[in-house]
Amino acid sequence: MEEQLKIACVKHAEGELERAKTNIMVYMKQSVGIGEHSDIVEAIQKELDKMGIAEDRIQLINKYF
Secondary structure, eight states: OHHHHHHHHHHHHHHHHHHHHHHHHHHHHOGGGOTTOSOHHHHHHHHHHHHHHHHHHHHHHHHHO
């Protein structure tokens, strides 16, 4: 059970990482179609923060568990 919980936590963080990465790619390639984000740089920075948090979680899980 412990190993399964670890796997689930890592996969969840990996999903968050990929989601944020995909959002950044959309902002960079198709920013014209994104009306609710007038400040694209700020939106990208928020996604980068999300990526950092997810990556940190993965590293912590692998280091301590």
